[in-house]
Structure formats: C-alpha cells, structure tokens
Amino acid sequence: xxxxxxxxxxxxxxxxxxxxxxxxxxxxxxxxxxxxxxxxxxxxxxxxxxxxxxxxxxxxxxxxxxxxxxxxxxxxxxxxxxxxxxxxxxxxxxxxxxxxxxxxxxxxxxxxxxxxxxxxxxxxxxxxxxxxxxxxxxxxxxxxxxxxxxxxxxxxxxxxxxxxxxxxxxxxxxxxxxxxxxxxxxxxxxxxxxxxxxxxxxxxxxxxxxxxxxxxxxxxxxxxxxxxxxxxxxxxxxxxxxxxxxxxxxxxxxxxxx
Amino acid sequence: xxxxxxxxxxxxxxxxxxxxxxxxxxxxxxxxxxxxxxxxxxxxxxxxxxxxxxxxxxxxxxxxxxxxxxxxxxxxxxxxxxxxxxxxxxxxxxxxxxxxxxxxxxxxxxxxxxxxxxxxxxxxxxxxxxxxxxxxxxxxxxxxxxxxxxxxxxxxxxxxxxxxxxxxxxxxxxxxxxxxxxxxxxxxxxxxxxxxxxxxxxxxxxxxxxxxxxxxxxxxxxxxxxxxxxxxxxxxxxxxxxxxxxxxxxxxxxxxxxxxxxxxxxxxxxxxxxxxxxxxxxxxxxxxxxxxxxxx
Numbered sequence: 001x002x003x004x005x006x007x008x009x010x011x012x013x014x015x016x017x018x019x020x021x022x023x024x025x026x027x028x029x030x031x032x033x034x035x036x037x038x039x040x041x042x043x044x045x046x047x048x049x050x051x052x053x054x055x056x057x058x059x060x061x062x063x064x065x066x067x068x069x070x071x072x073x074x075x076x077x078x079x080x081x082x083x084x085x086x087x088x089x090x091x092x093x094x095x096x097x098x099x100x101x102x103x104x105x106x107x108x109x110x111x112x113x114x115x116x117x118x119x120x121x122x123x124x125x126x127x128x129x130x131x132x133x134x135x136x137x138x139x140x141x142x143x144x145x146x147x148x149x150x151x152x153x154x155x156x157x158x159x160x161x162x163x164x165x166x167x168x169x170x171x172x173x174x175x176x177x178x179x180x181x182x183x184x185x186x187x188x189x190x191x192x193x194x195x196x197x198x199x200x201x202x203x204x205x206x207x208x209x210x211x212x213x214x215x216x217x218x219x220x221x222x223x224x225x226x227x228x229x230x231x232x233x234x235x236x237x238x239x240x241x242x243x244x245x246x247x248x249x250x251x252x253x254x255x256x257x258x
Numbered sequence: 259x260x261x262x263x264x265x266x267x268x269x270x271x272x273x274x275x276x277x278x279x280x281x282x283x284x285x286x287x288x289x290x291x292x293x294x295x296x297x298x299x300x301x302x303x304x305x306x307x308x309x310x311x312x313x314x315x316x317x318x319x320x321x322x323x324x325x326x327x328x329x330x331x332x333x334x335x336x337x338x339x340x341x342x343x344x345x346x347x348x349x350x351x352x353x354x355x356x357x358x359x360x361x362x363x364x365x366x367x368x369x370x371x372x373x374x375x376x377x378x379x380x381x382x383x384x385x386x387x388x389x390x391x392x393x394x395x396x397x398x399x400x401x402x403x404x405x406x407x408x409x410x411x412x413x414x415x416x417x418x419x420x421x422x423x424x425x426x427x428x429x430x431x432x433x434x435x436x437x438x439x440x441x442x443x444x445x446x447x448x449x450x451x452x453x454x455x456x457x458x459x460x461x462x463x464x465x466x467x468x469x470x471x472x473x474x475x476x477x478x479x480x481x482x483x484x485x486x487x488x489x490x491x492x493x494x495x496x497x498x499x500x501x502x503x504x505x506x507x508x509x510x511x512x513x514x515x516x517x518x519x520x521x522x523x524x525x526x527x528x529x530x531x532x533x534x535x536x537x538x539x540x541x542x543x544x545x546x547x548x549x550x551x552x553x554x
Contacts, residue, residue, distance in 0.1 A: 059440060066359075093442035103433035106456050116441040119451070164437070171441055 010078060012037040012175060012205040013058065018072035020053060022065065027053045029229045031072070035222065040197060040206045042216035042237065045226035046257065051209045054226065055177050058207065059095040060088050076175065093120060096168035100180040102160035104152035104167075109135075109144050112152045112163060116171035130170055138166035139196050158189025165196065176200065178208040182215065194219050213253060217241050225249045291532055294525035298322065301519050307526060313487040313501075315510065315520045322523040324530065326489045330404070330500035333490050334479060335472045337408025338415055343465055345412070346419030350461075353420070354427040355449055366424075373417035381481030384410040389482055396497055402484030405496040410478050415468040422467060426460020427453060459545050466542035470535050476504035485509060503527050 013035040020028035028050050035041050043051040056062045057074055060081060074081050081091050093116075104112050113131040122130065131148070135141040140162040144155075152163055161181060168176055178197065182190040197206060198219050210216050216223050217237060224234040225246075233240060233249045244250045251257055298307065302322050310323020349369070353362045384406060393401030430453050438448040454461070484499025487506065491498070507524050514520045 061436065061440065064436070064439070089442045089444060091442075092440055097440040099433060099437065099440075101433055103431070103437040105434060105437065105452050115438070115451070116443075119441070119443050119447050167437075167441065 011035055012077060013207070014073075014075040014078075015057075016073040016075070018054075018057060018070070018074060020050075020057065020062070020071075021069045023067040027229050028057070031231045033224060033231060033234055035205065035207060037205050038201055038203075039221040040201050040208065040219055041222040041224065042220035043207065043209045043224045043226060044211075044213055044216050044252070045232075046252070047211075048228075049226040050229040051224075051226045052179055055097075055179055055207055055209050058175070058177055059092050059097050061097065063088065093171055094173050095175045095177060096171060096173035097177040097179065098161070098164050098168055098181050101184050102157055102164050104155070104160050104163050106151065106153060108149050109152050109155070109163065110148040113167050113170045116167060120171065134166040134170035135163075137169050137200070138162045139192065139199075140166055156189075158185050158192065161185060161189065161193060162196065165193070165200075169200075173204065175205045175207070178206065178210075180209050180211060183211055190215075213241075225252060227252070288532070291525060291529050294522055295529035296522075296526075298519060298522035298526045302523070307523075311489055313506070315514075315523060320519060322519065322526070324503075324527065326487045327501055327503045327506050327527065328530070329489055330483075330487070331473060331502040331504070333404045333492070333495055333500055334407040334411060334483060334502055335469060337405060337496060338411035338472045339465070339469055340412075341408070342412035342415045342419055342468060346416050346464070346468065347423055347461060349416070349420045350423035350427055350464075351449060351454075354424045355445075355453065366421075369417050369420050372413070373421075377414065377475060377477040378481075380410055380414055381478040384478060384482035392497075398497060400484055400499060402482055402499050403497050404483060404490060404500040407479045407483035407500070407502070408496070410482055411472045411475055414475060414478065415472045418471050419464045419468040422464035423457070423461045426457040426464065429460070430456045459548050463542045463546040466538055466545065470538040470542065473538070474504060474531065474535055476502075476508050480505040480508055503531050507531075 011034040013033075015031055015033045018028055018031040019026065031054060043055065045051050053062065057070065058076070058081075062068045062070065070082060076091070076095065080086070105115060107115075110131055113134050114127050117127060117130050132141065132145075135144055140159060143159060144163075152160065155163060161184075165176075165181075181197075182193050185193065194215060197208065200206060201221075208216075208220065220237045222235065223237040223240040225232045225240065225244075225248075227248055233244060233246045235245075240249065241253060244253060302310075307322055307324055309325060310321055311325050312321040312323045313326050314321045353365055357365065388406050388409060389401035391401065392398065392403060392406050434452055434456060435448055438452045439445070443451070479502050483502065483505065485501045485505055486499040487501040488498070490496075490500050507528055510520070511524055514524060
C-alpha cells in the first residue's frame, strides 16, 4: 500500500531543465519531464528533433560523444545521475538500453545473454537459470532453447532484437530504454516486439523512441512530442493523440509534416 | 562508333595484360627458383638437405644441411614475434580504442614512417647502437646475436602488425561497443571481451603478415646477427650468433661459381623460403577473408 502511494508520488525518472550541446550546437533545450514507474513512455518527433539524444541522456550514453555538454538534472529514483558520486557502470546496470539495429555480440546465444551477468560477477552456477529466464521473458526461449550454443548472428533480425532485449533483461535493470527498436524489422517481428514491450511494463519502466506514430499510440501510456530540441508537449498518450494542446503536435500527428 | 568500341577494347586488353603480367612474373620467379634449386638434388638427397646439420658449402667435403640456417631463421623470427605481437596489438588497441582521435592521428603517420625506413638503415642502427649495448649488457664476446636480430626484426614487423590490427579493431561496428557499455561493462571489459574477440581474425592475419615480413628480411639480419651457420641451442642460442636463410643467400651468392652445387644449394634455400612465405601469406589471406565476411 505504502509502495503504491510512493509510486504515484515519486516518478521513476525526473528530468529538470535539461540542456545539451554538441560543440556549439544546442541539441536539447530546457527539457523537463516526469516518467512514472511501470509505464511505457513514447517519444516521437521528426528526424533530428533530439528524441534519441534525449533518451541517451538517461543512461549517460552521451558520455561517449566528444564535445557533448550537459546542463540540468536527471533524477532516477530521486538520485541525480550526473552527480559527482555516480558510478556509470551501476547506472547502466539499472538503466538498460536496446538499440535501433540489433547488435548481438559475435558469440553464442548463451554467451550473449550471460555477458552482462558475467561482467557483474554473477556466480557461474546461477548463469543457466538467468539465461533461461531472460530468454523466456523476451519471448525467444522456445526458438532458442535447443541451440543455445549456436552463434547469435545465425538468428533472424527479429530474433536478434529479442535476443538483445533478453540480454538487457539478464542484467536485471529497473528501466529499459528502447531507441527505435523496430525500425529495422519487418511488420511481424515488429508486432512481436510491441507485444513484448507491453508485457515488460509489469516489471520495468520503459521509455521508447519511435518514428512510428501508430506504434506510440498502440503501446504507450505517455507520449512526448519533440521538435527541434524542444519538448513541445508531454502527457497521456490518449490525450496527445486525441486532444493535443499544441498546434505543431496536431500537425505532426495528423501527418502534415514529419 | 566502331572507333570507340575499339578504343574501349584496347584499353581493356592493356589493363588485362598489365594485371596478368604480375601473375606471370610470379610464375617465372617460381619456375627459375625451383628449376635451379632442384638441380642440387642430383648430388645431395632432399632428406640430407632438409635434415643436414652442417652448412659447409666450400670445404672439401661439401655439406649442404639446411637445418642450421632454418633454425637460425626460426629462432630470430620467433624472438621477434614474441615481443612485437603483444607490443603491436597493445599499440593497435591504444590507437583505435583509447587514444583521443587527435593523438591517434598524430601517432599513425609515425608508425607508417617506421614501415618506410630502408632495412639497411635499421641494420646500421642495430650495428652501431644495439650490438655494443647487447655486448655490454650480457657481457658477451660479440653483440651480434640472434636476440639482437630479433629485436631489430620485431621493430621492423611492428608497423605491419599495428596498422593491420588497428584496421581490424576499428572495423568492429560501434554498435557492439555501445551494446556492451549499455550493459554496464567498463571500457576495458568491452575491449577485451567484445572488441578483441570480434577483431581476432583480423589480428591473426596481422600477426601472420608480420611473420611473413620477418622471415623474408635480409639486410638488417645480415648486419646484426653475426652470420655463424651453427645450429642454435634453445633458449641459450638467443645470445649466440646465428645465420638466417636469407642472409646466407645474400652473403654467398656473389662468390659462388654459377652452375656449381653451391649455386644450386642457394637456389634450394631460396625455394624453401619462397614456400614458407607463400604458405604464410596464404594463411593470412584466408583468415582475412573470413573476417571480412564476418564484419559485413
């Protein structure tokens, strides 16, 4: 009961006045957003609007980009992830990420899933269980259980992407970021991944960047619309799609640009 | 119209001729090498040549035993690989994964320049600097040893190993790097658990090409290894003078009467060298092909 109240009162992710520059160019302008626990939040907007840049701030993947400068605060479970005492390794353990193009490592299916637990020092005898559970949660166990030792690259694109989701789950994060996870996949693989994301919501907080507005409408609880580095509108998905407050949101959703 | 077609055909056939010329030259070299090399076996059996322990080409009882020369080459090359491979791979990792791009851009030309230095210059440097150093450090009668040759050769093989390994490491897709880091791996874990394994075939090809470069090297070794055709002991032989196959050919070819046993023996040594480098390049090439496929 107390926990339920806490969930409502404290969002899982709070972003406050986030600004980001690549060199001289400002890519994100004063973004503030609150993302509740166990929800799916979709970020939409035309190419180059900053939605991918934004999602990469949530697990500090932008640290890899040279000349990238960030101001503002990103609180995850109340803690500023850009604070001085933050261990990026711990952060990324808690905030997993699935990428646009499936990127399995060139090793066996089993080793792909076991990679994360191994580097975090999980006991060897627990690995089999973790691998099976991760593959089951990512709805790919049936297809792979008899070929765990075969190379991950022998899987189809859609299977590879579910493998990458399983790989992320194996580290037991609390938040999963999806950066256009289906844009390289066919419609059938896409619908399987969408179904999977909706199921994962029970246990994880999910933020997904998508080009596909129908996808956002189908799977998300909250939607944020980005345009030229600004968060134009953020709210419940139903409201954004049926009753947008901003003119540009409406124009984008109805397909007048994008 | 016809004119244009003839012109096209003409250019085509010129290019065809030029490119087949390379192959033809290779075949001709092969042919002459083996044709003269084989003549040795009229007098000396192939087995005696391959397993003979003595290289006495000019004494009354002539003996053409390859073993001291072959083992000399092997020892020097093994020593070179032993230190240039770890060093080369470490440099490649530093340049492609760790160094700031500006630092990498600064370092890379120097490594390429190292590859362009003529081997006689390396030999001169070895003779003047390294040979006395070895003599003093290990308190030897002469500083011209297998180890001296290994060190020089290692330095000379480095650019090949570094540039090709660096190429292999850089062509590992950055999505793999990001995937690993996003799982909470450190940069070092990402390098040795994901990037190196993914680049392994390219790195092996680099090592093989480095070996090929080392086995064929002549001038430097002739200047710094002392050229004593004695079967080296192991590992103590590193501090003794040795003679490599390449140095033997270079040293003796000028003074040998054409058509003599000795003349043919040198061609036979050349044939062995040719076969070894050919095999090494073949292996390197097949490894490289495999890795290209994987990266695509």
